Amino acid sequence: MLERYTREKMGAVWTLENQYRSWLKVELAVTRAQGELGLVPAAEAREILEKAAFDVRRIREIESEVNHDVVAFITSVEEKVGPAGRFFHFGLTSSDILDSSLALRLLEALGIIEEELAGLVAALADKSLKNISLLSIGRSHGVHAEPTPLGLKFASHASEFKRHQRRLENLKENLSLGKISGPVGNYSARSISPELEERALGYLGLKPAPVSTQVVPRDVHAEFFLALSLLGASLERLAVEARHLARTEVGEAEEAFGPGQKGSSAMPHKKNPVGAENITGLARLLKAYGEAALDDVALWHERDISHSSVERVIAPDATILADYALHRAAGLVRNLVVKPEMVERNLNLTGGLYHSQELLLALCAKGLSRVQAYRLVQNPALMAKDLGLDFKTLVLESQEIRSHLNPTEIEEIFQPDRFAKWAPAILERGLGK
Numbered sequence: 001m002l003e004r005y006t007r008e009k010m011g012a013v014w015t016l017e018n019q020y021r022s023w024l025k026v027e028l029a030v031t032r033a034q035g036e037l038g039l040v041p042a043a044e045a046r047e048i049l050e051k052a053a054f055d056v057r058r059i060r061e062i063e064s065e066v067n068h069d070v071v072a073f074i075t076s077v078e079e080k081v082g083p084a085g086r087f088f089h090f091g092l093t094s095s096d097i098l099d100s101s102l103a104l105r106l107l108e109a110l111g112i113i114e115e116e117l118a119g120l121v122a123a124l125a126d127k128s129l130k131n132i133s134l135l136s137i138g139r140s141h142g143v144h145a146e147p148t149p150l151g152l153k154f155a156s157h158a159s160e161f162k163r164h165q166r167r168l169e170n171l172k173e174n175l176s177l178g179k180i181s182g183p184v185g186n187y188s189a190r191s192i193s194p195e196l197e198e199r200a201l202g203y204l205g206l207k208p209a210p211v212s213t214q215v216v217p218r219d220v221h222a223e224f225f226l227a228l229s230l231l232g233a234s235l236e237r238l239a240v241e242a243r244h245l246a247r248t249e250v251g252e253a254e255e256a257f258g259p260g261q262k263g264s265s266a267m268p269h270k271k272n273p274v275g276a277e278n279i280t281g282l283a284r285l286l287k288a289y290g291e292a293a294l295d296d297v298a299l300w301h302e303r304d305i306s307h308s309s310v311e312r313v314i315a316p317d318a319t320i321l322a323d324y325a326l327h328r329a330a331g332l333v334r335n336l337v338v339k340p341e342m343v344e345r346n347l348n349l350t351g352g353l354y355h356s357q358e359l360l361l362a363l364c365a366k367g368l369s370r371v372q373a374y375r376l377v378q379n380p381a382l383m384a385k386d387l388g389l390d391f392k393t394l395v396l397e398s399q400e401i402r403s404h405l406n407p408t409e410i411e412e413i414f415q416p417d418r419f420a421k422w423a424p425a426i427l428e429r430g431l432g433k
Helices: 008-013 016-036 042-051 056-066 069-081 083-087 094-130 150-170 194-203 219-245 274-295 306-335 340-347 353-365 370-387 391-397 407-413 423-431
Strands: 135-140 143-149
Touching (some): 008 094, 008 306, 016 042, 016 056, 042 069, 042 083, 056 069, 069 083, 069 094, 094 150, 094 219, 135 150, 135 340, 143 353, 150 423
Antiparallel strands (some): 135 143
16 A cells, blocks of 8 residues: 555554564464474473564565465464474464464454544534534535535534444454465364364454364455445545535635635635545545455355455555545534535525425415416426516515415515424434434
8 A cells, every 4th residue: 555545553454574474473373283282392381482583684585485375474473483393383373373373463454443443423513513503504416405504514424434333343253353274274184173163263353253274265355345435435424515615615614724825826815625525535545445355255166265365455546545534524524614604504595495384384384286286386486496586575475375375474485494493303313312
């Protein structure tokens, strides 16, 4: 992944050194369990546990010769341990180490993502509460519909990302699966067994895959990457909303703009939604990684390595981008500048046309059919829209409507209170407060 998008904590998860560190952690958990169960000599197991270490430079030297990264790693450790090293990686296959250590690193990455996701939810909830009394025009199909508290826009996103929190929490059980079951998953070596596997993985906070082949079945990993893809889709929805609100014709909110910031190399007046656009682009990548993970599920027989190259890319890239995008989105929301005067301008732009449904319902309540009521309301509504006239004035001037509703009833219809009536209840339900 580009350094530009790699934050330090998540980047550390995917360093080569941390990869080898996680491999060694799995190997030593196995050695410890093997020694305790008498599957390797206890004295040699203790010596391995005491002396085992790796040297990244030496691993690279060996790998250049043997062309196998796990073999190079094992050889490097055995050189450090000495004669007892013959019991290191005893009876294991590469995937026992690769898959179990991948689970450890994915869980570590997931923890970081959860932290950033919590920050975004908090930022959205705060923005929602601060703007719950600000009535804004709602839009469907990009066209003015009915008013809604601006805070509910942010609450909608907060509620959506809270679902992501639950989703990520729920997938931990499957993501915590490892394997120490040998070349094709049947524990054929004398030094491994289901008991050994459960004990060794238990030391790592993992559980055995109920039935493994040479690998942990890849639906486990696909579930994780699909969750990140879905997270990307929600990030894009948030970013697109921010971009639309920042359009000159709308202007209801804009990204924070620093004193020395420049919006354009050519036009000094520009303030562009660059953060939201960046998040939109990163979301496209996150969504694509899910498809690549799905393709990894169908491996040949007990295993092939077509998934390996994919995972070497998408595991670091997807988690690094998710971490970065969440962090940037939280900052965007926290610093988003809401423009109340523009919100009010847009609310009043159509001369009260957004009261058309309530007028329709009032006429139906007076005994008109829906078809009749719709016709009576649509005529002045379209006239107001096309000619830029005040809708309430036209309604009050309509003899047909006045024959069913008196001026006081019409005035009540044009009161905006109902648009915010249920906002507190919606907030309580959506934000858990």
